[in-house]
Amino acid sequence: MSQGDITFAGPPGARAAATLGLLRSELGLTFRRLRTLVLLGVLAAVPVLIGVVVRIETGDGSPAGGPGAAGGGGPAFMAQISNNGLFLVFTALAATLPFFLPLTVGVVAGDAVAGEASAGTLRYLLVAPVGRTRLLLVKYASTLAFCLAATLTVAVSGLVTGALLFPAGELTTISGTTIEYSEGLWRALLIALAVAASLAGFAALGLFVSTLTNSGIAAMAGAVGLLVTVQILNTIPQLDAVHPYLFSYHWLSFADLMREPVLWDNLYANLRLQGFYALLFGSAAWARFAGRDISA
Amino acid sequence: MAPYESAQRTEGDEDRSAGRRRVTRYAVPVAVAGVAALTIGLVPALADSGDPDLPKISAQQLIEKIAASDQQQLSGQMKISTDLGLPSLAGAAASFAPKGVDGEGGSAAAPDEKLMELVSGTHTLRVAADGPDKQKLSILDDAAEYSIIRNGSDVWAYDSKSDEAFHAEDGHAGKDGHAGKGEKPEGKAPEGMPTTPKELADEVLKAADETTSVTVDGTASVAGRDAYQLLVEPKGPGSTVGSIRIAVDAENGVPLKFTLSPSSGGKPVVDAGFTKVDFAKPAASTFEFKPGKGTKVTEADELEKQAPKGPKGDALPFGGKLHKDGKNAEGVKVIGEGWSSVAVIDTGAKDGVPSSKSGELPPEAGQLLDSFGDKVTGKFGSGTVFSTRLVNALMTDDGKVYVGAVDKATLLKAANSQQ
Numbered sequence: 071m072s073q074g075d076i077t078f079a080g081p082p083g084a085r086a087a088a089t090l091g092l093l094r095s096e097l098g099l100t101f102r103r104l105r106t107l108v109l110l111g112v113l114a115a116v117p118v119l120i121g122v123v124v125r126i127e128t129g130d131g132s133p134a135g136g137p138g139a140a141g142g143g144g145p146a147f148m149a150q151i152s153n154n155g156l157f158l159v160f161t162a163l164a165a166t167l168p169f170f171l172p173l174t175v176g177v178v179a180g181d182a183v184a185g186e187a188s189a190g191t192l193r194y195l196l197v198a199p200v201g202r203t204r205l206l207l208v209k210y211a212s213t214l215a216f217c218l219a220a221t222l223t224v225a226v227s228g229l230v231t232g233a234l235l236f237p238a239g240e241l242t243t244i245s246g247t248t249i250e251y252s253e254g255l256w257r258a259l260l261i262a263l264a265v266a267a268s269l270a271g272f273a274a275l276g277l278f279v280s281t282l283t284n285s286g287i288a289a290m291a292g293a294v295g296l297l298v299t300v301q302i303l304n305t306i307p308q309l310d311a312v313h314p315y316l317f318s319y320h321w322l323s324f325a326d327l328m329r330e331p332v333l334w335d336n337l338y339a340n341l342r343l344q345g346f347y348a349l350l351f352g353s354a355a356w357a358r359f360a361g362r363d364i365s366a
Numbered sequence: 367m368a369p370y371e372s373a374q375r376t377e378g379d380e381d382r383s384a385g386r387r388r389v390t391r392y393a394v395p396v397a398v399a400g401v402a403a404l405t406i407g408l409v410p411a412l413a414d415s416g417d418p419d420l421p422k423i424s425a426q427q428l429i430e431k432i433a434a435s436d437q438q439q440l441s442g443q444m445k446i447s448t449d450l451g452l453p454s455l456a457g458a459a460a461s462f463a464p465k466g467v468d469g470e471g472g473s474a475a476a477p478d479e480k481l482m483e484l485v486s487g488t489h490t491l492r493v494a495a496d497g498p499d500k501q502k503l504s505i506l507d508d509a510a511e512y513s514i515i516r517n518g519s520d521v522w523a524y525d526s527k528s529d530e531a532f533h534a535e536d537g538h539a540g541k542d543g544h545a546g547k548g549e550k551p552e553g554k555a556p557e558g559m560p561t562t563p564k565e566l567a568d569e570v571l572k573a574a575d576e577t578t579s580v581t582v583d584g585t586a587s588v589a590g591r592d593a594y595q596l597l598v599e600p601k602g603p604g605s606t607v608g609s610i611r612i613a614v615d616a617e618n619g620v621p622l623k624f625t626l627s628p629s630s631g632g633k634p635v636v637d638a639g640f641t642k643v644d645f646a647k648p649a650a651s652t653f654e655f656k657p658g659k660g661t662k663v664t665e666a667d668e669l670e671k672q673a674p675k676g677p678k679g680d681a682l683p684f685g686g687k688l689h690k691d692g693k694n695a696e697g698v699k700v701i702g703e704g705w706s707s708v709a710v711i712d713t714g715a716k717d718g719v720p721s722s723k724s725g726e727l728p729p730e731a732g733q734l735l736d737s738f739g740d741k742v743t744g745k746f747g748s749g750t751v752f753s754t755r756l757v758n759a760l761m762t763d764d765g766k767v768y769v770g771a772v773d774k775a776t777l778l779k780a781a782n783s784q785q
Binding site: 149154237244247325346357 | 394395399504530654655
């Protein structure tokens with residue numbers, strides 16, 4: 071049973087239509103906002119930047135990253151870019167996943183409820199014939215849509231830049247085997263989806279933070295602050311007993327899709343972890359939001 | 367403004383206070399957390415389905431089973447955990463390891479240095495084999511992989527992190543023999559560094575004589591396969607090796623798991639076993655390697671010119687038996703028999719351990735070295751004992767090195783007996 075039963079007494083079909091309408095307007099609101107477009111633009115610039123730098127550095131035939139890169143400095147897959155442009159997609163995702171991508175998600179998720187509250191529009195939203203539970207689900211769905219859009223932005227920008235600057239064709243997996251370019255494209259898509267799914271847990275956490283306050287800025291800062299804290303905790307070796315429970319623990323597992331055969335264990339573990347975070351903080355957000363006095 | 371919700375979840379129980387309802391709502395996330403915690407706690411316990419029931423066999427039969435095993439095709443995933451108790455992993459390991467003699471190789475993809483990483487920590491490995499000609503061993507890392515691929519006469523090593531490859535023709539490939547044994551993809555592993563259960567088991571069985579007790583100790587389930595457990599224990603005192611346990615597939619005799627526990631107790635020193643194993647033929651493409659356009663390829667011939675061949679690896683103590691051949695390096699002598707044998711290496715360096723006193727090293731480095739070891743004196747003069755959980759080494763000030771998988775007292779006794 072949901073809020074809809076009380077706030078809207080129409081037939082179920084109409085209720086679904088109302089939810090869909092709300093979702094559509096939510097998506098339009100998110101993706102038409104100038105801030106969102108700027109965030110996506112910045113994300114799209116990252117692969118271009120990496121691609122140009124690697125291209126300049128390897129222009130004389132030396133391996134990527136110069137002599138110092140032998141130890142594997144820089145983000146994952148950096149060294150392989152000069153082999154095949156498709157690796158720029160993976161490098162760009164590996165470079166943006168630790169902070170950049172979740173940062174943008176934190177901004178969007180943190181703003182989801184608190185932004186409406188601080189703009190004074192939340193009460194009008196609640197007048198719509200959709201219950202609070204559904205409103206929250208719609209907010210989460212549009213945040214997830216942003217996760218996917220942000221990831222695909224990085225991936226597509228990396229794909230185009232890589233194709234322009236570097237050779238295409240067969241590519242070598244990190245296991246040393248060779249796969250066709252079409253197979254590589256398929257894996258790039260899977261990787262983008264895996265990265266987008268990696269952000270689901272943090273998106274739920276951001277949404278929960280967003281229900282705690284009436285200030286959009288405070289919610290964004292809170293979500294991003296949590297992200298930074300978790301990522302710092304992740305680098306402290308003494309805390310390795312805690313690490314498996316942090317939402318970013320399996321983030322790099324998307325790279326396992328470039329093994330041959332694919333190593334699914336960590337990818338599944340990541341999905342389980344993200345599902346747990348989504349359920350935990352989704353239900354916490356619901357508990358908070360459904361019982362809250364909306365005064366703004 | 368009053369909250370909008372009035373009766374959801376409580377089915378018309380209108381008397382409940384708003385506070386009550388709020389508590390009920392917060393019970394949902396708490397329940398989610400509780401279920402997750404229970405799952406984490408219970409699933410491993412439930413998954414442990416107990417040891418399989420298998421007909422009893424003797425140790426002799428089991429060893430024969432291993433020897434008769436001609437499983438040619440195999441692929442699987444292994445986990446190897448090594449805890450030698452070295453003070454600081456990489457640096458100290460290098461100082462004990464034979465690689466120190468070799469100098470730095472010219473390629474990040476050269477196998478020897480990579481395999482040294484296995485000496486500490488936990489690693490996930492993938493192995494695949496298809497007959498004597500095709501083997502592959504991969505060390506899985508975060509977003510990177512290091513693979514050694516043998517396909518016919520070609521041996522490739524590929525380091526995806528640095529995108530560098532290493533190529534050798536069979537002649538240069540080191541110990542690629544053991545044809546027909548099936549699962550020896552790590553043909554290029556330095557000697558004394560066995561990396562699959564099979565190879566580890568071979569070493570141990572070679573050591574089985576009157577100093578060793580070999581028994582069958584029940585059954586186990588490894589990577590979903592039913593297995594017998596072979597238990598190998600040193601009989602005499604003085605060895606740091608407590609026991610060695612090898613799980614052998616009950617069906618085809620392939621060793622699936624190897625565990626070496628120190629006599630001092632605690633966590634195993636080496637724990638290597640399959641987490642997944644498949645005895646079907648691996649895809650042919652698994653063994654094909656073609657360097658990409660930008661991949662830096664180092665040929666083995668070039669490397670050999672750069673680095674003179676050092677003595678074969680012998681620092682690792684699996685049974686301490688490797689020295690017995692006496693052919694590893696000049697100046698190596700073995701004192702004692704069986705598990706408590708101690709190798710003596712005369713380095714010829716009269717200064718012994720570089721220490722803060724000798725002035726060869728900056729004082730800080732000398733102090734660091736000193737802090738790893740204990741100063742000792744005896745009939746052999748004075749020296750420094752470096753201890754790990756498995757190997758103890760004594761470096762005397764007159765340049766002799768005593769190494770063995772024996773405790774410190776046995777080591778000092780052996781050193782004294784030489785004077």
